[in-house]
Amino acid sequence: MAFSQRLFDAIVSGKPPLAQSIVEQELVSGADAMTLISETMIPAMDEVGELFREEEFFVPELMLAGRAMKAAMEPLRPLLAAAGAKPAGVVVAGTVKGDLHDIGKNLVVSMLEGSGFKVHDLGTDVTPQTFVEAIREHQPQILCLSALLTVTMTAMKTTIDAIKEAGLRRGIKVLVGGAPLNERYATEIGADGYGATATDAVALARRQVGLAN
Ligand code: B12
Structure with a gap:
C-alpha cells in the first residue's frame, strides 16, 4: 500500500506513540520504508505546514506533529541505514x-x-x-x-x-x-x-x- 491514511492522520494530529506503532504495523505488512516516508510522512508534514500557514495550526500543533514525525522515523532509521x-x-x-x-x-x-x-x-x-x-x-x-x-x-x-x-x-x-x-x-x-x-x-x-x- 503506497499511502497510509492512518499514519498521515496520526502525524498531522501529533500523536507520536500512535504514529510509531502504525509504522511498525505497516512494516510488518510489508510496506517499504522509503515509500512510507515519501508518500505519507512528508505529505503529512506538508499538510501541517499548510495548516500553520492558514493559521489553523499554531506552534504547539507544529511541535506535536514534529514529534510524531520523529517517532514515526524511529522504526525506519535502521532500515534506511541497512540499505548501504x-x-x-x-x-x-x-x-x-x-x-x-x-x-x-x-x-x-x-x-x-x-x-x-x-x-x-x-x-x-x-x-x-x-x-x-x-x-x-x-x-x-x-x-x-x-x-x-x-x-x-x-x-x-x-x-x-x-x-x-x-x-x-x-x-x-x-x-x-x-x-x-x-x-x-x-x-x-x-x-x-x-x-x-x-x-x-x-x-x-x-x-x-x-x-x-
Ligand atoms: C515541523 C516544523 C516545525 C517544528 C520542527 C521540529 C523539528 N524537530 O524539526 C517546530 C515546532 C520546532 C518548528 C518551529 C518553527 N517553525 Co516550523 N515547520 C515545521 C514544518 C511543519 C515541517 C518541517 C519538516 O519537518 N518537513 C518535513 C521534512 C522531511 O522536509 P524538509 O525539512 O524540507 O527536508 C527535506 C528537503 O528539504 C531536503 N533537505 C533538507 N535538508 C537538506 C540538506 C541537504 C544538504 C540536502 C541536499 C537536502 C535537504 O531533504 C529533506 C527530505 O526530503 C514546516 C512546514 C513545511 N512543510 O516545511 C514548518 C516551517 C518550516 N516552520 C516555519 C516557522 C515560521 C517556524 C517558527 C518560526 C514558528 C514560530 N513562530 O515559532 C519556528 C522556528 C524555530 C526555529 N528557530 O527553528 C515556517 C517557515 C517560514 C519561512 N519561510 O521561514 C514553515 C514553512 C511553516 C509555514 N508554512 O509557515 N517548526
Whole structure:
C-alpha cells in the first residue's frame, strides 16, 4: 500500500506513540520504508505546514506533529541505514545557526548512512565556528547544510564564508538543502550543490566522491 491514511492522520494530529506503532504495523505488512516516508510522512508534514500557514495550526500543533514525525522515523532509521554497504566517504551535516528544524536533515543523514557514508551529525542551531571545528576534526569530503527558515538561509552563506576564511573550502564540497532553498540561491552563496530531497542529497554526495548513481 503506497499511502497510509492512518499514519498521515496520526502525524498531522501529533500523536507520536500512535504514529510509531502504525509504522511498525505497516512494516510488518510489508510496506517499504522509503515509500512510507515519501508518500505519507512528508505529505503529512506538508499538510501541517499548510495548516500553520492558514493559521489553523499554531506552534504547539507544529511541535506535536514534529514529534510524531520523529517517532514515526524511529522504526525506519535502521532500515534506511541497512540499505548501504561499503563506506563511500565522510560527511559533516547540520542545521545552520538559528534554525531548530531537523526532521529533513535527519532524513538526509539516515539516507546518507544508508548509502554507506560515515556521517558526523552536529545537530541543529550549529554555529559557523562549530562547522569549521568539525571539518578540522573529521576531514570530511562533504558538508551538508540544512535550513528551513528564510531568515536562517543567510547563515548558510556565513558558514561557507567562515570555512573559506579558515582555509578549508578547497578540500570540501558543500551541499545545501531545505524547503526555502533553490538551485539559484545555492549558486549565489557559493555552495557546490543543491538538493530538494534526501534522495537528491545521496545522489549529489555520491557524485562528489566519484561514485556513479
Ligand atoms: C515541523 C516544523 C516545525 C517544528 C520542527 C521540529 C523539528 N524537530 O524539526 C517546530 C515546532 C520546532 C518548528 C518551529 C518553527 N517553525 Co516550523 N515547520 C515545521 C514544518 C511543519 C515541517 C518541517 C519538516 O519537518 N518537513 C518535513 C521534512 C522531511 O522536509 P524538509 O525539512 O524540507 O527536508 C527535506 C528537503 O528539504 C531536503 N533537505 C533538507 N535538508 C537538506 C540538506 C541537504 C544538504 C540536502 C541536499 C537536502 C535537504 O531533504 C529533506 C527530505 O526530503 C514546516 C512546514 C513545511 N512543510 O516545511 C514548518 C516551517 C518550516 N516552520 C516555519 C516557522 C515560521 C517556524 C517558527 C518560526 C514558528 C514560530 N513562530 O515559532 C519556528 C522556528 C524555530 C526555529 N528557530 O527553528 C515556517 C517557515 C517560514 C519561512 N519561510 O521561514 C514553515 C514553512 C511553516 C509555514 N508554512 O509557515 N517548526
